[in-house]
Amino acid sequence: MMTFLTLVFILIFINITMILTSLYNTNKSKSTSNKSLGDSSVSKIYPLDISTSDYKKAV
Structure with missing residues (x-):
């Protein structure tokens, strides 16, 4: 029983250190x-016009 508890506590300690890291x-x-995002330029976003688009017949 002591060996089991020792192993469990060791695994819990390893888990906590991995989470904190x-x-x-x-x-x-x-x-x-965040610093690199402030330097980048803002890109334009164009709306999609799906309802009026024409589809060509596949060859």
């Missing part, structure tokens, strides 16, 4: 990506 890296990458 992942959260730290995610927050770090968000702060760098």
